[in-house]
Amino acid sequence: MNFSTEVKEDVTIMFAGDSGDGIQLTGAQFTDTTALFGNDISTFPNFPAEIRAPQGTVAGVSGFQLHFGSAKMNTPGDELDVLVVMNAAALKVNLKNLKKGGIIVANTDGFDPKNLKLAKYPEGVNPLKNGSLEGFKVYEIDVTKHTKSALQDSGLGTKEAERSKNMFVLGFIYWMYNRNLDNTIKFIEEKFKKRPDIIEANLKVLHAGFNFGETSEAVGTRYEVKPAPMPKGMYRGIMGNQATALGLIAAAEKSGLNLFYGTYPITPASDILHELSKFKNFGVKTYQAEDEIAAVCAAIGASFGGALGVTGSSGPGIALKTEAIGLALMLELPLVIVNVQRGGPSTGLPTKTEQADLLQAVYGRNGEAPVAVVAAKTPSNCFDMVFEACRLALEFMTPVMFLSDGYIANGAEPWRFPLANDLKAIPVSFAKEKNQGDKFMPYLRDEKLARPWAVPGVAGLEHRIGGIEKEDITGNISYDPDNHEKMVKTRAAKIAGIASYIPLQTIDQGAENADVLLLGWGGTYGALRNAVSELLAEGLSVAHAHLTYLNPFPKNLESLLRKHKYILIPELNNGQLVKIIRDKFLIDAQSLTKIQGLPFYTTDIKNAVYAILKKHSENLVCN
Amino acid sequence: MNFSTEVKEDVTIMFAGDSGDGIQLTGAQFTDTTALFGNDISTFPNFPAEIRAPQGTVAGVSGFQLHFGSAKMNTPGDELDVLVVMNAAALKVNLKNLKKGGIIVANTDGFDPKNLKLAKYPEGVNPLKNGSLEGFKVYEIDVTKHTKSALQDSGLGTKEAERSKNMFVLGFIYWMYNRNLDNTIKFIEEKFKKRPDIIEANLKVLHAGFNFGETSEAVGTRYEVKPAPMPKGMYRGIMGNQATALGLIAAAEKSGLNLFYGTYPITPASDILHELSKFKNFGVKTYQAEDEIAAVCAAIGASFGGALGVTGSSGPGIALKTEAIGLALMLELPLVIVNVQRGGPSTGLPTKTEQADLLQAVYGRNGEAPVAVVAAKTPSNCFDMVFEACRLALEFMTPVMFLSDGYIANGAEPWRFPLANDLKAIPVSFAKEKNQGDKFMPYLRDEKLARPWAVPGVAGLEHRIGGIEKEDITGNISYDPDNHEKMVKTRAAKIAGIASYIPLQTIDQGAENADVLLLGWGGTYGALRNAVSELLAEGLSVAHAHLTYLNPFPKNLESLLRKHKYILIPELNNGQLVKIIRDKFLIDAQSLTKIQGLPFYTTDIKNAVYAILKKHSENLVCN
Amino acid sequence: MSTDINNFTAKDLITDQEVRWCPGCGDYSILKQVQTVLPELGLKREDIVFISGIGCSSRFPYYMETYGMHSIHGRATAIASGLKSVRNDLSVWIITGDGDSLSIGGNHFIHLLRRNFNVNILLFNNEIYGLTKGQYSPTTQTGQVTKSSPYGALDHAFNPAALCLGADASFVARSMDRDPLHLRQMLKRTHEHQGAAVLEIYQNCNVFNDGAFEVFTEKTTKKGNTLFVTHGEPLIFGESNNKGIVLEGTTPRVVDLENTSTNDLWIHDEQDRNKANILVRMFDNPSDDSLPRPFGVFYSENRPCYEDLMIEQVEEVTNKFGKGNLDALLRGKSVYEIK
Amino acid sequence: MSTDINNFTAKDLITDQEVRWCPGCGDYSILKQVQTVLPELGLKREDIVFISGIGCSSRFPYYMETYGMHSIHGRATAIASGLKSVRNDLSVWIITGDGDSLSIGGNHFIHLLRRNFNVNILLFNNEIYGLTKGQYSPTTQTGQVTKSSPYGALDHAFNPAALCLGADASFVARSMDRDPLHLRQMLKRTHEHQGAAVLEIYQNCNVFNDGAFEVFTEKTTKKGNTLFVTHGEPLIFGESNNKGIVLEGTTPRVVDLENTSTNDLWIHDEQDRNKANILVRMFDNPSDDSLPRPFGVFYSENRPCYEDLMIEQVEEVTNKFGKGNLDALLRGKSVYEIK
Ligand SMILES: Cc1ncc(C[n+]2csc(CCOP(=O)(O)OP(=O)(O)O)c2C)c(N)n1
């Protein structure tokens, strides 16, 4: 064969095609195989807008982007090395992200006049034919024809045969990256257990794709991407929403409580419900309420009854829950509120990512109503941080808001999953007896300022709680002015006091006293990490700290910030964390924002850092 | 007669008794008469907690505090000069607020064993008898007996006769302050038009009270409180909620629109509904919806139809409206949201005042969702600021939040009401024709960045709007990343741009470059003004600026602030405006908070200023 | 019901909080009857939970020495649904007003009925918003002058029982504050029903809507205007039990018992939903004001309770897949090792 | 209806926006029928407003060249209530899904019906949440496996028409996406009704709940399982119109027309609420699956519309007190002068 092999550090591939083309499955298979091979991976599926559009149109394009390589992959990649397109619309949507000189694998059958028209190419224009793709390596393959011919004796109808198209592409890409087919073969055999004919067809086409690479003269280069030096251990792939679901179940198990998840479907949070509802054998109860208000109220009711009450939604649904969250904080019952943020305001961009609910999380309730707020920074970190949210809620008898976002919720990465035994237990003790002489005082506090959790069913602890201001210690209704002030301050102090029970803030990369500190939070972690790696490699004095505890902040945050000359706060919103930091510390932190429903690209961040360094070059030099 | 007359600058009286004692009416009558006399007045009714308690108990005490004098009265007074109590419970509740040496007028009949027991005085203890009131001037009057004997030939039954008790007290206080009975006589004649016997009885008792003062040996001193030098003109008394209602009607009239008020009852906002529902002959439509969400949505619908859509509530109800407010700002329709703040969080202290919804107003929505925010500073200022809210909503096609609070909503003051002609017209022009060639572009903006208001019924302007991100100019659904960023920035710029269309910030009192600037907002105006007057009189370098525009701020705010050495921000919350100021200007503004459901007292503020001056005395001296 | 469980009396249910309703409020009587009945139900006091929304009536839990929550306006039903989901062992009583349940809380109310959680809903209907001082509610009569309707309310009132039936309630009954005996009977029936039981209680708000139910509660008018229905019994009412109701087709008519035999009367059947629908609508037709207002249990149906179905499903799934193992869950289906 | 008003055709109702439902979705047919019927109603196009919530169905307004608002989930009814309050001249159409109207929007829905605003509600019932990709809805059948009920839904489904009647709806009808002719008739009737008119439309979601209504829509099973009711006509159905329904007391029974005369059949009376209640409940009893599912107008009642009452009251008050004068209002009742 006349092909060479080239070694690459990392590769970004986008599989794109119509919603019906099996793109997500293809992407997932390539991910699994590549993970098994030992590469690190970061993936991001890109669904079409909410309603499926007619086949072949731009609105109907489904994409799956993945980035794999021989080092830690922090993001699904900014620019594409390889773009696999099943039809013209898929090319149209994604071409702008392809690197100069990148590879296009195009299914020519998807570029027939009908598809070109659906993709709204001008009459007579075929991008494969008109020279517009100059500067890219284009592999044109009539996937449909190859698939059909591979299956000509299979006895399958045309429609059913055509459904295996994606296997041809997968096989071809496996060949291109020197991958082994075993994992996918196993998967196919498992998935179609009951249809041996389908198994056979898919395997045939998969091999045909692989062999096409091997035998076709067209392709000159194969690539080798060596395994990444990942910490030793057992791995699996995990998506953010899945990790959130597992984190909740784990927290319930480690606290010895039953998990109650009250929710109302909403993109991009619904998958947490779908995931949790499978695990009834963990005693998990999922409750699809009539609306978000009912969902959070049911979670409060469950918590009153001694369960781990959790509610989940996205921005518009969280807005509806605010009144009830206020009740929960007055009742001082544990409650975890999961907010998988999406593009806003209002219905906004439901399938896109954004970080614009931070101020709502911290400030968005009537009255003085502090709750704890934490955020996950990567898909797998959803597991850790939602577990933390549960721990804080239970230890401090308080609502805790857990922020995720559409990007990490749907993104995936390899996860060195923990053993159940290695997870810290969350100690929960229900009140068993009277706590002040012969009386039970529902608002007598412990050293964390948490009140006792007395659940119905225990004789002698009968008590009433409610949303009207409560008298200190007794919990009775009180309109007393001084008591109100005391209670407001106590609730605030309880949340502030959490700072003593969370880890100190660390610097992720860079020096302790860099010229520029990038302070990020939540789902932008990967992009910031990449950018800072590159900037450090360029010899610049930058550092990166990433917040996962947002209210309260880690105790050392101020001193950590003050050691750096300039603070830049990149956020996928119009500047929210930056407001809190400036208010709290009177530090002239600057804001870098992107409000496009998209994650940061490395270049977005690097350019901002260059700009700061340039602007302040004098100050920095004379230092 | 052996009494002297003493001239006083100002007097604070509290009338207190059982809910059934006619206290509010008594207070209102005294207020009216005193206003007619030419004093300035500030009043504050103090209702019992929500549910009427059994007669005679502490929980059932109703109070009416009023402060009148020969100068501008900014608050209903901190400490009482005179406390009128109809029963023991009323004394128990209010005694702590009486000045040393103050006067108590006590209805002895309300201190019988039954009443003492209901008020929870220890067995056998009568505060009138046990010397505990030493240091006060106590006038004990058996009001019940006097009333009954005045009415012995009236033919009224005992119950009915006793109902006039309050008139006796009112007559007596009129005598004490040299007031004329005419206004109250007219009022009684009007009120009981259909019951001549009741008129006669009330007038008899009123005169009996007055004559009792004249003839009784007990009372040694009469007081004279000279008229206040108020600007010339026609005055009336007005309460905050009433002013809000009138402001809304005025804005509707001056914009040529129909007013639609969608609401759901809630303390302390309900009176706006009660007030507005009377004025159907202004074409006002009040709509008592099934809940707060329906209320705001109905207002949005009305606004879509070309009416002035307004919704009103208090904290918990506002929390429920947040999702829909987000819709309104996406639709870019005019909408005024009235928030009469009360003590929070959650149900909190429903009948008490607080300013703790500012951060919710500014930040409490999902996504990047800026709305304009204004606040009233006094009862009559509710008229001006809600009118402004309507103006901004209509001129900028945006939701505007108008903040009032329980204190000013229920408080009253004299109001030099404007003439209809003197109110500025609010120009509103509905779109009449296509605005881009043969197309109508619902999101084509004017110089204020406002979009056209095209209401159904106009042929050719048919268009669709919604909560999904919209394409610039066309208003079509758009998932385009750059468009989203542009629209988010445009919506933010529109709100920020309001700064060019509102008055510059002024200093209320004090120098332009004082040592300490008190920066207040909303209903604390009177207390701050009093305190600063006194501090200035003491020769201290203080100043007071009071914000009524909270988002955006007046353009000159930063420069105004920077001229002062120390900024102190007093708020009836745990520190909210201070957060925004610190973030925006990186000024080390300090916070003075009070979270007791009560207004500031002059001393609260003065002490805080003394403390700052003391702490920084070195800095201030060497300057 | 074993006696050792009856470890409390009505007195034990009184809390140390002062009862703060207006003197004369119908809520007092309801409180009293609930405190009287509860000890007779074979419950442990610590297993009883009262959950309310906001309103005068919703202060109720503070006066019951049981577990309790005074929540937010309209949401007691939603909170109780969550509580019941995890604690089917508790006896949960929801206290709600006509505004709380039918206005702001309407959605949770009908959904709870549909799902059929096993709870007892005491709906204090005073046809007014008491706590906020007298605005009209969804049950206020059209035309009534209230604080928020100075020229008369325009709204068409809900028929609460009809709404409940429309929402597939499995138990619907009505009683009144002024008939302690009947109220106690109805409270017991409400408790006994397995599923969501709604007991509408006519409650006089003597401050803002005094006399709204006078014709049904006052001695002089009561007999002629009320109809107490009992399962299996004919529909009889009137000053001297001299009138009855017959069903002509689907139309109820008042008949004089002098002319009609009780055998021909409509015999009440709690299990007949179609008849229940007619029964609760009897007084809706303003053109026929001779029909009395019914009280009693209108409808009662056996249907699985939601919380039991939840438990069953958890058990089924557990039986099928075995009790969940956290390690297996964390591993997932496809793992690999980096060595 | 004068012809000069009919200034638009079905084509004029098509917007420049690409219709983005899944190929095969029942929404297409409904859109088509609405576009066909509207020009025949004597309306001006500019007076027509479509208001929707959120859901697949709620994208509808984008495809109608009229005024429109795609609002937020469940609130179209509330928004329309406000619009109608100030603009009784408009023809307002509410587009909503089973989740939008009966789940999150349930409260506004029943309150709009109670108040009886003059609007047309098209309830696209596909017994599933389409837009969020396949969770069960309040009309999903118990036991159904969906995205959020992998082991079968536990919820008892609402009977939407029964709920409407319980909420005092003044017009309740049902049709289906697959019967264009009937759908058009029902759309017209819905429009003609003065008051809140609910038209439930069975709509196939071929992606997440394909075939939910197959038995009613497919040729082979339709005739045996559907009953098209018409005012004044007997209830007849069956393969060859060979079956009828009689009402025994309050119980409907299927009879064979070979043995029973059509004179003895239940004659449909749209104005009879009691019968309407029985009609809409016909298929609720799982033990009797011989009863067909009814389509058509179940109930229609004349009752004042809320917006008209509002206007009347404004007029009455204005007549009584004279048109409001702002100066007089600002002065109030008690003024004094400082000179
Ligand atoms: C979210 C919210 N909206 C409004 C209120 C104000 N509010 C309290 S109780 C109530 C209605 C009370 O009426 P009902 O439920 O009939 O109870 P009742 O007082 O008559 O017993 C209202 C409107 C509130 N507390 N919270």
Ligand SMILES: Cc1ncc(C[n+]2csc(CCOP(=O)(O)OP(=O)(O)O)c2C)c(N)n1
């Ligand atoms: C406040 C809020 N909650 C949840 C959602 C997510 N959501 C959008 S549509 C929908 C349900 C759609 O079902 P249905 O109303 O039956 O309409 P269909 O898509 O089936 O036509 C949900 C839950 C949302 N957009 N807003």
Ligand code: SF4
């Ligand atoms: S206002 Fe009415 S319902 Fe409330 S406590 Fe008083 S009488 Fe009872």
Ligand code: SF4
């Ligand atoms: S998901 Fe279902 S309802 Fe939505 S467009 Fe597709 S087929 Fe229609």
Ligand SMILES: [Mg+2]
């Ligand atoms: Mg009530």
Ligand SMILES: [Mg+2]
């Ligand atoms: Mg649906």
